Amino acid sequence: MSLKHQHAPELETEEVVKKPPMYRVILLNDDFTPQDFVVDLLRQVFSMPLPLATKVMLQVHHSGSCVCGVYTYEIARIKVDQVQALAQQHDHPLRCVMRED
Numbered sequence: 001m002s003l004k005h006q007h008a009p010e011l012e013t014e015e016v017v018k019k020p021p022m023y024r025v026i027l028l029n030d031d032f033t034p035q036d037f038v039v040d041l042l043r044q045v046f047s048m049p050l051p052l053a054t055k056v057m058l059q060v061h062h063s064g065s066c067v068c069g070v071y072t073y074e075i076a077r078i079k080v081d082q083v084q085a086l087a088q089q090h091d092h093p094l095r096c097v098m099r100e101d
């Protein structure tokens with residue numbers, strides 16, 4: 001085959017490998033869940049260091065919601081389930097949702 005009909009290898013790779021859809025995991029505010037509980041949860045579930053967990057909690061508290069991370073579907077689902085399980089275990093109404101990015 002002549003050279004001009006061949007694809008560059010990097011272009012072929014781009015055509016074949018599709019990026020998976022990504023999902024934002026969003027924490028929602030409420031009037032009852034204690035702030036300390038939310039900070040601990042953000043550290044535990046999202047591996048955030050204390051200063052970032054505090055910042056994210058305050059962002060949710062003041063603006064109503066905040067994105068905690070962006071993941072593939074399965075990982076996002078696990079994070080949402082972990083947040084909801086922890087909230088239920090402690091009888092807090094904390095809510096967390098996932099939305100396609």
Ligand code: TYC
Pocket residue numbers: 027028029030031032033034035038057058060061094095
């Ligand atoms: N608003 C809550 C309070 O004042 C704190 C809170 C922060 C609750 C973040 C939920 O996702 C949340 N105790």
